[in-house]
Amino acid sequence: MTESTATEFNSADFRQAVGNFCTGVTIVTGLDDGAPVGFAAQSFVSLSLDPPLIAVCPAKSSTSWPRIRAAGAFCINILAADQLSICRAMAQTSVDKFAGIDWRSGLTGAPIISGGLAYVDCHLYEEHEAGDHTIAVGEVKDFSLVNGDAPPLLYWRSDFGVFGEML
Numbered sequence: 001m002t003e004s005t006a007t008e009f010n011s012a013d014f015r016q017a018v019g020n021f022c023t024g025v026t027i028v029t030g031l032d033d034g035a036p037v038g039f040a041a042q043s044f045v046s047l048s049l050d051p052p053l054i055a056v057c058p059a060k061s062s063t064s065w066p067r068i069r070a071a072g073a074f075c076i077n078i079l080a081a082d083q084l085s086i087c088r089a090m091a092q093t094s095v096d097k098f099a100g101i102d103w104r105s106g107l108t109g110a111p112i113i114s115g116g117l118a119y120v121d122c123h124l125y126e127e128h129e130a131g132d133h134t135i136a137v138g139e140v141k142d143f144s145l146v147n148g149d150a151p152p153l154l155y156w157r158s159d160f161g162v163f164g165e166m167l
Helices: 011-018 065-071 081-091
Strands: 026-032 035-041 044-049 052-056 073-078 103-105 111-113 118-130 133-145 154-156 159-161
Touching: 026 065, 026 081, 026 111, 035 065, 035 081, 035 111, 052 073, 052 118, 065 073, 065 133, 073 111, 073 133, 111 118
Parallel strands: none
Antiparallel strands: 026 035, 026 073, 044 052, 052 133, 073 118, 103 111, 118 133, 154 159
């Protein structure tokens, strides 16, 4: 791997460099004409406490985000380590990502996936264009710590894992 300078940019090297930042894994869910829709996202952050806001960054190539955006509400489902199969299902482009996945409707109607660590149910507050992604800001309407004793599902260096032990 080479060091990039301001005059040369290598997107593969950049992706590898930022892949060293470990993130949690979320599933962003919503409803499209009453049908559940969702996608996996690692770019999620708590943005503000007053007012309570979060941000998630869907790719502009996402086919799920426009359907969720149209509903005006979405839920961030923070996955537990044992939910890798849910993450893989939501990362696919398929007809029914929710087949075999237990969920219930949240306050906004967006699906809350069973077994997660926590969820944050939001109304779409605003969006910002950002290169090949969109920064979607959600105004928190409901949230809950559901399974606080379970370890989180983590994403690091293009792979999934869990903490071996707490430091």
